[in-house]
Amino acid sequence: MVLLRQLERDMQQFQRYYKSGTCTIQNSLARGLTSTNTINHKFSFSKPKSKFESKQLAAKKHSEAERRRRMRINGQYATLRDVLPNLVKMDKATVLAETVRQVRELRKTVSDLEAVCRGSSSTKDCVFPGEANRLSLENCDNHQGLVKVTFSCEDRPGLISAVARTLRSMKGRVVKFEMVTLGGRTKNVLWVRGLSGGNEGIVMLRRALKVVIDRPILPGFSKKSYLT
Incomplete structure (x- = not known):
């Protein structure tokens, strides 16, 4: 009788152990499947692109770069059309040919100016x-x-008027006047007669004119807008 009860207890313990082991194995399998699914899910996002997709992406980037390049070129042609004087035709070939002609003329002008200055x-x-x-x-x-x-x-605007007022204040009268303007700067040569005060008058005129030519340009004045 005692042996029978002992055997029943052993069998119950064995069954409990077997059930708990089965649950553990099932849980482990379930976790393993979940982990595998997660890995496969992540792997699907990091999968490298196919050759077709790579070529398609490269072609799209090239097309976008080409579009931006054409926009820049068209913008430069538009600027040339605004700058070039007496432009009759607006097609690109005419604009380019006129630009080349203008550049050659400017180079010749610069060479002539340099020769004049060297010869002085x-x-x-x-x-x-x-x-x-x-x-x-x-x-x-x-x-x-x-x-x-x-x-x-x-x-600058008003420069010659200021010089004329200064000369009048010294009783001077301009008998000859030459002016050359280039690149926003000006050179003026005046022959003046009738200055009062002799040599002292010349010194006073020099001081007055220096104030005029060294006067700074007003903040609201744009040299570029004045030239255009």
């Missing part, structure tokens, strides 16, 4: 304005009472 006896005799402000006054030896005034400075 000194820098101050160059007929074109320099980069720095300059002012000189000298008596003309062959003409009694005639003063030659030469100055270079930034070109």
Whole structure:
């Protein structure tokens, strides 16, 4: 009897152990399947693109780059159409040919200007304005009472009017006047007669003109807008 009860208890323990082991195995299998599904799911997102997809993407990028390049070229042609003077035809071939012609003319002009400046006896005799402000006054030896005034400075509205007022205040009268403007700068040569005060008057005129030519451009004034 005792042996029978002991055998029943052993069988119950064995059954409990077997059931718990089965649950553990099932849970492990379930977790394994879930983990496998997760790995497969992640792997599907990181799968490399096919050759067709790669070629399609490269073609799209190339097409977009080509579109941007054409837009830049068309924009540059539009700028040339606005800048070139007396342009009759607007097609690209005409615009390009006219641009080449204008550049060649400008190069020739620059060469001519450089030759003129090199041929001058000194820098101050160059007929074109320099980069720095300059002012000189000298008596003309062959003409009694005639003063030659030469100055270079930034070109701006009202410059000549201010110079004229300064000369009138010194009783001076302009008998000859030359002006060259290039690149936003101007060079002016004036022959003035009738200055009062002799040499002292020339010194006073120099001081007054220096104030005029060194006067800064007003903040609201754009040299580019004035030139155009």
